[in-house]
Amino acid sequence: MRLKCLSLLLILIPSALLAAEPFRVTPYLQNPTQDAISILWISLSDQPGTVTLQNQGSSQKFPSLPIRATALVANPFGEEPDGPHPEAPYLHRVRITGLKSGQMYSYSVQQGAASYSDTFRTAPDSNTPIRFLVYSDSETEPESSTSPPVDWPVGPKSQRPKDMTRYVVNQTMGYRENVKVMDHRQPDFITIVGDLVESGGEQRDWDEFWQHNAGKFHTLAGHVPFFAALGNHENFGGPGKFGGYSAAAADFACEKFRTYFEFPENGAKEPFHNERYHRVDYGPITLMTLDSSDGQPHQTANDTNHNLSGSHAADFNPGSEQYAWLERQLAEAQQRSRFTFVQFHHTMYGSGPHSVPFGQSNFSGQSGIAMRVLEPLFHRYGVDAVFSGHDELLERSMTEGQETRPNGTKRLNRIHFYDVGLAGDGLRGSSVGFDNPHRQFLAHDDAPEVWEGQKLVAGGKHYGHLEVNVAPNDKGIWETVITPVHIFPLMNDAGEVTGWERRIYEDVVTIPEKS
Numbered sequence: 001m002r003l004k005c006l007s008l009l010l011i012l013i014p015s016a017l018l019a020a021e022p023f024r025v026t027p028y029l030q031n032p033t034q035d036a037i038s039i040l041w042i043s044l045s046d047q048p049g050t051v052t053l054q055n056q057g058s059s060q061k062f063p064s065l066p067i068r069a070t071a072l073v074a075n076p077f078g079e080e081p082d083g084p085h086p087e088a089p090y091l092h093r094v095r096i097t098g099l100k101s102g103q104m105y106s107y108s109v110q111q112g113a114a115s116y117s118d119t120f121r122t123a124p125d126s127n128t129p130i131r132f133l134v135y136s137d138s139e140t141e142p143e144s145s146t147s148p149p150v151d152w153p154v155g156p157k158s159q160r161p162k163d164m165t166r167y168v169v170n171q172t173m174g175y176r177e178n179v180k181v182m183d184h185r186q187p188d189f190i191t192i193v194g195d196l197v198e199s200g201g202e203q204r205d206w207d208e209f210w211q212h213n214a215g216k217f218h219t220l221a222g223h224v225p226f227f228a229a230l231g232n233h234e235n236f237g238g239p240g241k242f243g244g245y246s247a248a249a250a251d252f253a254c255e256k257f258r259t260y261f262e263f264p265e266n267g268a269k270e271p272f273h274n275e276r277y278h279r280v281d282y283g284p285i286t287l288m289t290l291d292s293s294d295g296q297p298h299q300t301a302n303d304t305n306h307n308l309s310g311s312h313a314a315d316f317n318p319g320s321e322q323y324a325w326l327e328r329q330l331a332e333a334q335q336r337s338r339f340t341f342v343q344f345h346h347t348m349y350g351s352g353p354h355s356v357p358f359g360q361s362n363f364s365g366q367s368g369i370a371m372r373v374l375e376p377l378f379h380r381y382g383v384d385a386v387f388s389g390h391d392e393l394l395e396r397s398m399t400e401g402q403e404t405r406p407n408g409t410k411r412l413n414r415i416h417f418y419d420v421g422l423a424g425d426g427l428r429g430s431s432v433g434f435d436n437p438h439r440q441f442l443a444h445d446d447a448p449e450v451w452e453g454q455k456l457v458a459g460g461k462h463y464g465h466l467e468v469n470v471a472p473n474d475k476g477i478w479e480t481v482i483t484p485v486h487i488f489p490l491m492n493d494a495g496e497v498t499g500w501e502r503r504i505y506e507d508v509v510t511i512p513e514k515s
Contacts (some may be wrong), residue, residue: 028221078241129471135388153429175424194231194345200253201237352391389421454495
C-alpha cells in the first residue's frame with residue numbers, strides 16, 4: 001500500500017516557532033476497517049516516533065518510519081505570500097492491524113519531546129448502527145481570518161435589515177464553529193466532498209485546513225477518520241503565477257491531496273489514478289467516492305472543467321476505467337450493504353452558478369451536469385443518496401428510476417441528490433435564468449429569515465453539514481435518516497454574535513431499507 005502524508009502547519013506562525021514544534025500536524029486517523037486503522041502525523045524532524053496502543057489494560061508500542069513528504073512544499077510556480085516555505089517535512093504512518101471490530105481503543109503518540117493522546121473506534125459489522133457527517137467547500141486559506149465575511153444573499157421572503165449584506169462572521173470563524181458542532185455529535189467518520197482548500201497548489205492553504213482539523217484550532221481528525229473527494233480547487237494550483245488549472249499545476253496540487261490521505265486501493269492501471277476514487281464498506285453501508293475533476297472529450301458537455309486539460313485526472317464517462325470500476329463496485333454493494341451512497345464534488349442537479357447548462361451564455365465551464373451520465377448506473381444498482389458540493393448551496397433534489405435486482409426483477413428507486421457546499425466558504429443563493437426541476441429543498445429559499453430589529457432569531461442560509469444516521473427504527477426496520485444541520489449565530493439586540501447553536505433545517509429525509 002502506498003505511504004501517504006498529511007499536511008503542514010499554518011504559515012502565520014513564525015518559522016522559528018515552527019522549527020521548535022515536534023508536530024507539524026498532530027496525529028490523525030485514516031482508512032479504518034473492522035480490524036485495522038492508520039495513524040499518521042507530520043513532523044519537521046526525521047526522528048522516528050512511537051505509537052502506544054492501549055486496550056483493556058494492555059499496551060503495545062509501534063515505531064514509525066519517517067518518510068520525506070516531498071509533495072508538501074511551497075508552490076514552485078510562484079512564491080507564496082508568506083515567503084519561502086520550509087523544506088519538505090516528514091510523514092509518519094503506523095498501520096495497526098489485528099484489531100477487534102467496533103472496539104474503542106486509546107492511543108498516544110510520542111514525537112521527540114511532544115506527545116499526543118486520543119482514541120479511535122474500528123469499523124463495526126453490518127448489524128451495527130452508525131453516524132457520519134458530510135460537508136463540502138471549506139476552501140481554507142489564511143486570508144479567511146482577516147478578510148471580511150462573505151456576501152450573504154437575501155432570500156425571497158427575508159425581512160433582513162437593508163444594511164446586512166455580508167454574513168455575521170468571517171469564513172474562519174464559520175468553519176471553526178462548524179467543526180466544533182461536528183465533533184460534539186461524535187460521528188463514526190466524516191466525509192468531505194471536495195474543495196477542502198482554496199488553492200490546492202498553495203501549501204499555506206493546506207496548512208490552514210489542518211489547523212482546523214489536526215492543529216491549533218481543533219484535533220477532530222485525531223479521533224474521527226476523514227474520507228474525502230477531489231474538488232476543482234484541489235486541481236487548482238492557485239491564481240495567476242501559481243499555475244491556475246494548467247496540467248502541471250493541477251498534478252502538483254493533487255499530489256498534495258494524495259499525500260495527505262490514505263484510501264483503499266482501487267486497482268487503477270494508471271498509478272496517478274490511485275486514491276482519486278475509492279470504495280469504503282463501513283458497517284451497514286457502502287460509500288463510493290468518485291473523481292469528477294475532468295470529463296472527456298475536453299470542453300464538451302461531457303466535461304466538468306473546461307479549464308483543465310492534460311492532467312492525471314481520471315475520466316468518468318462510459319468506456320473509461322473509472323466508469324467500469326464504478327459499475328463493478330455498485331453491483332457488489334447492492335448485494336452486500338443495506339444502503340449505498342456515492343459522493344463526488346460536481347453536483348448533478350443544482351440551482352447555483354455551476355448548474356447552468358452547457359451552451360448558455362452564463363455557463364461557468366465547470367458544470368456538474370456532465371455527471372448525469374452516471375445516473376442510470378445509480379438507479380440500476382439502487383443507490384440511495386448522492387453527496388456533492390460545488391454550487392455552495394444547501395440543496396436537495398430527487399429523481400426516480402428503476403433498480404434491477406440481481407435476480408432480474410425491477411423496482412422503483414429514488415435517489416436524493418445533495419449539494420452540501422456550506423462548510424465554511426461562500427453562502428451563495430440560487431442563480432437566475434434557469435431552474436432545477438428536481439429540486440425539493442433549497443435553504444436560501446425555503447428557510448426564510450425571521451428578524452427582530454437587528455437580531456436574527458430563526459432561518460436563513462448558514463454554515464453547516466449533513467448528519468446521516470443509519471439504524472433500525474422502533475419497528476426493527478433499518479433506515480437512513482439524513483438531517484441538514486446549520487450552525488446558527490445567536491445574537492443580542494445590537495446584532496452582535498454572542499454564541500452558536502446547532503439547528504436543523506426542516507428537510508429531514510428518511511430512507512427505509514429496501515426489502
